[in-house]
Amino acid sequence: MSINPFDLKSALLAKHAQHVVLVHFPIALFISSFVFDLLAIWRGSRSLARAAYYNLIGAAITAVATVATGVLAWQLQLEGERLRGNLRLHLGLGASAAILIWTLAWWRTRQERTDSSSLATGYWALSFIAVLVVALTGHLGGILSGVEVAN
Secondary structure, three states: OOOOOOOHHHHHHOOOHHHHHHOHHHHHHHHHHHHHHHHHHHHOOHHHHHHHHHHHHHHHHHHHHHHHHHHHHHHHHOOOOOOOHHHHHHHHHHHHHHHHHHHHHHHHHHHHHOOOOOOOHHHHHHHHHHHHHHHHHHHHHHHHHOOOOOO
């Protein structure tokens, strides 16, 4: 059975399609935020730091929708079956990534209110860990979706 790629109804109402589409937003926004922060330090630019802040807030907001659609996909696609192996690892990493992004957004919002121009070393350490967790989660999601092939 062939599916028409231009059939919006099928694409939007597929049991797992929303998660597969939405997942790219928090990944891109968060990594962009990290890169903008690095550029802001290198260039000494307050504008790049603001761009980093707003990208981080966007990542935090879209992370909620991504986790929600991931859980929905689990419930609809697998009918709530107990997760094992890579699926359970993906769920744990995804939830951890969302928590890390929200923690960083909270930390950054507090820092923005104090009008401090430099980020703490702890913030950078947690950001680096979050980048690794986000990347690993995305890589594993790619394997699970069939986009990437596991060796």
